[in-house]
Structure formats: C-alpha cells, structure tokens
Amino acid sequence: MVTLDVKTLTVPVGILRILAVVFTCVTFSLVASVGHIGGSFWAWCMFSWCFCFSVTLIILVLEFTSLSSKLPISWDDFTTAFAMLATLMVLTASLLYSIFFTCITCGEKIAACVFSFLTFFIYAVEVGLTRAKPGEISGFLSTVPGLLKVLEAFVACIIFICVDLLQYKFFPGLQWCVAVYSFCFIISLLVIILTIGRLLSRFPAPFSKVLIVCNVLAVLLYITVAVIWPFYIFKLYPKPSYCPMLCGWNLAVVITFMTYFNLIAYIIDTVYSFKLVFFTTPA
Structure with a gap:
C-alpha cells in the first residue's frame, strides 16, 4: 500500500x-x-x-x-x-x-x-x-571509503573514454596499464553493487579484511602504472608543435593526471580502511 x-x-x-x-x-x-x-x-x-x-x-x-x-x-x-x-x-x-x-x-x-x-x-x-558521521551507524557507501569507491570507479571511466582514442596496443607496457585500470575498476564496481544489493552479509570472507587487501593491491598496481604509463605514452605521443584540444598528447596528459589522482584516492582509501578496521573502538 x-x-x-x-x-x-x-x-x-x-x-x-x-x-x-x-x-x-x-x-x-x-x-x-x-x-x-x-x-x-x-x-x-x-x-x-x-x-x-x-x-x-x-x-x-x-x-x-x-x-x-x-x-x-x-x-x-x-x-x-x-x-x-x-x-x-x-x-x-x-x-x-x-x-x-x-x-x-x-x-x-x-x-x-x-x-x-x-x-x-x-x-x-x-x-x-x-555522509556518515564519526560513530554513526550507516551503510558502507555512506562512509569515506565507500564514497571513494564511487570516485575511483568514475575516474576509471574517464580514463577509459580517453584511452579508447589512443593507440595503446603498440606497447605491452600500455596494455598492462589498461589491464590495471580495468581490474581496479571491476573491483570498485563489485563493491558498490554488493553494498547496494545487500549482499555483503553473504560474502564468504570478512569483507573489511578483503577490502583492505584489494586496496593495497590496487595501490601497488597503480604505482606500476604511474611509472610505466608516462614512460611509454609520451614516446608514442610526443608533444607536437600544434596540438588541438583532442590531440594524442593532450589525451595522454589527461590520463596521466587521472592515473595519479586515482592513485592518491586509493592510498587515502587504504588508510581509511585500515583506520576503520584496526583503530576504531567498538561502541
């Protein structure tokens, strides 16, 4: 009714x-x-x-x-x-x-x-x-790590849009970077879906601990991308004398910036996750 x-x-x-x-x-x-x-x-x-x-x-x-x-x-x-x-x-x-x-x-x-x-x-x-306030009982996506998951997934979507316009298949290193973007995006998306669908209680392992492992892994993977992506992409797309708004070099710069931005987001996410699991005293 x-x-x-x-x-x-x-x-x-x-x-x-x-x-x-x-x-x-x-x-x-x-x-x-x-x-x-x-x-x-x-x-x-x-x-x-x-x-x-x-x-x-x-x-x-x-x-x-x-x-x-x-x-x-x-x-x-x-x-x-x-x-x-x-x-x-x-x-x-x-x-x-x-x-x-x-x-x-x-x-x-x-x-x-x-x-x-x-x-x-x-x-x-x-x-x-x-957003959940300190000490407040709420859903995961209302917390800072939950909001960061949405941010990480969104930034990855922006990266995918730009990457699709570049010829990244010329270098295995760039293919590795795209694989890392995809893997971390899927993990963030799964966390969001499981949370909204109220499926976390059916998760076969402690979700908070699994989330920390995924965050640490994402940080390590993004560190490799932060090194490999600029090294190869700017060889493939050196800065031209004339570069319109959507030229390859500009897109490479945008993806590089988004990569470092997401790396920072994953680091903050990891810190908050550690804090929630190991340093929060139950009420």
Missing part, C-alpha cells in the same frame, strides 16, 4: 533534491534550445544532466510514496552513492561545456553553465549531509 510522506520533501536533503531536479531541467533545456552540437563531449554533457534529473526525480517519487522502503536494496547506500556520482558527473559536464561550447557572447550557454555549476554545488552539499 502506498503511503505519502510529505516530510521527505521538506527535510534539507529533500529540498536539495527538488532544487537539483529543477536546475538540471533548466540546464539541459537551455542547452537543447541552442541546438544539437555533434561530438562525444556534448553527448556526455546532455547525458549527465538528463541522467541526474531522471534518477533524482525517481528518488523523490519513491521516497514520497514510501516505496523506497519496499525495494530489496540498501536505499541509503544507493542514494549516497548516486549523490556522489551525480556530483562528479555534473562537475565534469560543467567543465566540458564551459571549455568546449561556451563563448563570451553566448547568453544561453553561459546561463546553462551557471545552472550546471549550481547543480554540482547542490549535489556536493547532499553528499556532505548524507
């Missing part, structure tokens, strides 16, 4: 989600009114805004009708993970649209960028509100 819960729309998180729905709707409406622009970056921006709008609206409806409590998933983990993902997606879309498609005299495009950055701020605040 459906029970309407108006309180879900009046609490701070509910208000933020309503604003996110409105702002994302305004953003993609402004962009669509300008007209379709070809290219994968434009498609990514539109997908990000439409996806975040749709999922946030579904979350509002499910919570307002109390159907969220009847779903066979960890709802808090799902909403927190989505807020983190939406923060990253909207931030990326905001930056890409500002860099590639906005000009000084483009009023509608500038307005779209403003609303997009406001939406990013709203989702970031939601992450802060839903």
